[in-house]
Amino acid sequence: xxxxxxxxxxxxxxxxxxxxxxxxxxxxxxxxxxxxxxxxxxxxxxxxxxxxxxxxxxxxxxxxxxxxxxxxxxxxxxxxxxxxxxxxxxxxxxxxxxxxxxxxxxxxxxxxxxxxxxxxxxxxxxxxxxxxxxxxxxxxxxxxxxxxxxxxxxxxxxxxxxxxxxxxxxxxxxxxxxxxxxxxxxxxxxxxxxxxxxxxxxxxxxxxxxxxxxxxxxxxxxxxxxxxxxxxxxxxxxxxxxxxxxxxxxxxxxxxxxxxxxxxxxxxxxxxxxxxxxxxxxxxxxxxxxxxxxxxxxxxxxxxxxxxxxxxxxxxxxxxxxxxxxxxxxxxxxxxxxxxxxxxxxxxxxxxxxxx
Amino acid sequence: xxxxxxxxxxxxxxxxxxxxxxxxxxxxxxxxxxxxxxxxxxxxxxxxxxxxxxxxxxxxxxxxxxxxxxxxxxxxxxxxxxxxxxxxxxxxxxxxxxxxxxxxxxxxxxxxxxxxxxxxxxxxxxxxxxxxxxxxxxxxxxxxxxxxxxxxxxxxxxxxxxxxxxxxxxxxxxxxxxxxxxxxxxxxxxxxxxxxxxxxxxxxxxxxxxxxxxxxxxxxxxxxxxxxxxxxxxxxxxxxxxxxxxxxxxxxxxxx
Numbered sequence: 093x094x095x096x097x098x099x100x101x102x103x104x105x106x107x108x109x110x111x112x113x114x115x116x117x118x119x120x121x122x123x124x125x126x127x128x129x130x131x132x133x134x135x136x137x138x139x140x141x142x143x144x145x146x147x148x149x150x151x152x153x154x155x156x157x158x159x160x161x162x163x164x165x166x167x168x169x170x171x172x173x174x175x176x177x178x179x180x181x182x183x184x185x186x187x188x189x190x191x192x193x194x195x196x197x198x199x200x201x202x203x204x205x206x207x208x209x210x211x212x213x214x215x216x217x218x219x220x221x222x223x224x225x226x227x228x229x230x231x232x233x234x235x236x237x238x239x240x241x242x243x244x245x246x247x248x249x250x251x252x253x254x255x256x257x258x259x260x261x262x263x264x265x266x267x268x269x270x271x272x273x274x275x276x277x278x279x280x281x282x283x284x285x286x287x288x289x290x291x292x293x294x295x296x297x298x299x300x301x302x303x304x305x306x307x308x309x310x311x312x313x314x315x316x317x318x319x320x321x322x323x324x325x326x327x328x329x330x331x332x333x334x335x336x337x338x339x340x341x342x343x344x345x346x347x348x349x350x351x352x353x354x355x356x357x358x359x360x361x362x363x364x365x366x367x368x369x370x371x372x373x374x375x376x377x378x379x380x381x382x383x384x385x386x387x388x389x390x391x392x393x394x395x396x397x398x399x400x401x402x403x404x405x406x407x408x409x410x411x412x413x414x415x416x417x418x419x420x421x422x423x424x425x426x427x428x429x430x431x432x433x434x435x436x437x438x439x440x441x442x443x444x445x446x447x448x
Numbered sequence: 449x450x451x452x453x454x455x456x457x458x459x460x461x462x463x464x465x466x467x468x469x470x471x472x473x474x475x476x477x478x479x480x481x482x483x484x485x486x487x488x489x490x491x492x493x494x495x496x497x498x499x500x501x502x503x504x505x506x507x508x509x510x511x512x513x514x515x516x517x518x519x520x521x522x523x524x525x526x527x528x529x530x531x532x533x534x535x536x537x538x539x540x541x542x543x544x545x546x547x548x549x550x551x552x553x554x555x556x557x558x559x560x561x562x563x564x565x566x567x568x569x570x571x572x573x574x575x576x577x578x579x580x581x582x583x584x585x586x587x588x589x590x591x592x593x594x595x596x597x598x599x600x601x602x603x604x605x606x607x608x609x610x611x612x613x614x615x616x617x618x619x620x621x622x623x624x625x626x627x628x629x630x631x632x633x634x635x636x637x638x639x640x641x642x643x644x645x646x647x648x649x650x651x652x653x654x655x656x657x658x659x660x661x662x663x664x665x666x667x668x669x670x671x672x673x674x675x676x677x678x679x680x681x682x683x684x685x686x687x688x689x690x691x692x693x694x695x696x697x698x699x700x701x702x703x704x
Contacts, residue, residue: 119535145534149527150560157524157557161531164518165498169535187521293516293532295539296495304510306501306519 097276104239104268105130105172107275108198109138111246112170116283117196118144119169121158123151123177126210127266128200131172152177156184156197163188163195163259164305166288168250172198174266175216176207178224185259186225189322190307194253194288196246198262200269203428212265212352213428217406220263221380228319230326232260233380235350237336239273241377247280252332254287256325263379265402267352267431326381333383336375337390339365343372345445346390348399348411348421350376352431357400359434360441371441379407384414397421398444400437402428461485463494465514474674476631476664477505480573481512483641484544487648488515496540498532500525500568502554504546505579523554526561529568540651542569548578551587551611558617562657565622569647569658572613575666576685583669587611590684595669610688614661618694624656627693630663632681636691646698655698663689 102110109131112120120139122132132148139146144167149155155171162169173181178199188195201216203209216224223229232252236242242264249260288294293303309315338358340346349357354375364371374390374397376383391397397415399408404425411421424440426432460466464485471477488494497515501507503522510517520528525543533541550558550572561568577595578584585598588610592601602610618626625647629640640662647658663685665677672680 119531121531145537147530147534147564149530150556153524154527154530154557154560157521157527158531158534160520160524161500161518161528161533162535163531164528165532165535165539167535169531183521184524187519191519293498293518294536295498295516296514299495302514303516304519305517306510308507308519 099274099276101272101274102239103130103270103272104242104264105200105270106134107239107243108172108246108262108264109134110277111243112196112250113138113142114277114279115168115247115250116285117168117170117250118142119162119167120146121149121155121162121169121171122146123149123155123173125174125177127202127269128172128174128198130269131198152180153183156181159195159197160184160188160193163193164191164293166286166292166294168254168285170196170198172200174200174202175204178216178219182219182225185231186223186227186229187307188259189223189229189231190227191305192257193259193305194257195259196249196253196262197259198264201263201265209429210266211429212267212402212431214265214351214353214402214406215428216263217379217401217403220261221382221410229322230380231258232256232329233263233378234260235263235376235379236268237351237355237375239268239271240275242268243275243277256329258325263351265352329381332378333381333385334377335383335386336373336377337386338373338375340372340374340390340395342370343395344370345441346372346374346395346397347441348374348387348397348407349401350379350407353400353402353426356432356434357437360437363434363438364441369445371445382410382414384410387411387414388418391415391418396444398424398441400424400426400440402426461489463488463514465512467512469512470508471505472668474665474667474677475505476575476662477573479631479637480571480662480664481509483637483644484571485513487641487645491645491648491652493540493648498536498539498541500529500532500541500543502543502545502549504549506544506546506573507580509544523549523552524557525549526554526557526566526568526570530561530564530566533566533568537567542571542648544571545573546579547572547574547576547586547588551613559620562617562659563620563622565656567651567654567656569651570660571644572659572661573664574613574661574689575664576610577666577669579666579669590688612689614659614694617659622657623695624650624658624698626659626695628661628663628689628691630681630686630691632663632665632678639691643693646696650698653698661689
């Protein structure tokens, strides 16, 4: 009889921390902010046990810059925060994008703008997918919808970060972070702890040529060349776009939603299906690169779209860009502090389905 | 006729790359770079060194020192240095920052890195002005000093008093060594090198955070000749920013 895989019952925040540990993350730099505190709390002892290090930084600005340092040194490292703290981390994220430093950043999105609230929200979608700091850049962004997916995608995030020398963002929300679910943890094989051996700053041991990690390019044409190189990298990610499609094959109306809202929408779709109504779900798993090709294919099949987000309309721009030559998407906003039940999504979906 | 024998008696340290710098005539950054380079050579730290660059006139230091380097955002070098050192504790990690970078925008990062006792070394160049951006008021600008953003002269009531960083850093728990030297004359340059050496040793021996402030001239933005700039350091800067060692527990086994 084979051994049953281990099942553990944990919060999304802890799943991300455990995922990072499984991915052989060695340094974590944190700063307290609700609703992500479980991550630095877990990592404060886990990193030491893993033979790495943990620092509670003096600010999110400092935490993100510590991450820049550890990443430049070629070490797997992570930081986490929530919306107001993410604004402060954007400085270092821009530098990491510009100087091609691999790192994993987690945002458990809460309500905004400003101090907002501490409930779930998706108001940081633009910041997370457009390059949230200054300058012309993008970074890879995952939008997990379940606790298991949060664990799995954290492991993936470290691989993507080092393979493509880029910051990778995991965009969750307060619900994902605070909700407990049973998951099956796993350990990736063949993690390369020295993935930065050809470029990381490590000292000129043996008299090798010096290495420089920087984002300043002053000579004529130099910055243009660097930005072209970055854009080529972002373009190459198109094939890595991922989505979940649920009951889309014969659907007349496809709901587009990500993260926690994608999950609630899935419950609503199930209910409609029981009633024989042809509704499906398109849930992007990578938010950048956005799975535009898959969405366009659905549009070409003549389907109609309704985008539902926990904000006043951000991802809907990407949906419309994907289907723009064929059709459009309706939009239903969910205001912060008001997480909908699947039942509450029925009315807007039904109105759309019936063309009202 | 006797044959002329040429003997090289003064050369660049190996850690300093042989190339022209972008610095203005009379600028003291070159002297500070040389002192750092000499010590990296003498202490055999070159191959282990990881330089954290900063923003300001010294932003191109990574072009002049033959060591691995990463460029930090303005003021964040101590945070980036923290990340680098925690990731690679066996390397020698140092920052080199000016007064706008360290004492203004980077005040939080320098204070907390020092207080945590990060095993890094900080070389702090204080020339009382933002040099790279064209001579604006710095947190170290002296009372009455005219700059492009304090055209009537710095006034305590309006702009506050100049910040004495070496003394502030010395007051923090994690600091093993904090001193202030000056680069205006040979005697002071020799003393400054001793300070930097002590600060570096604190990291090598893992006793704690090492900090050296260097009073430096900026003839261009002070609108002076190099000689006048050196005189100003003597007459105006040293009386306000006294030279000396403000904390040294390097012989006591350091912090925790």
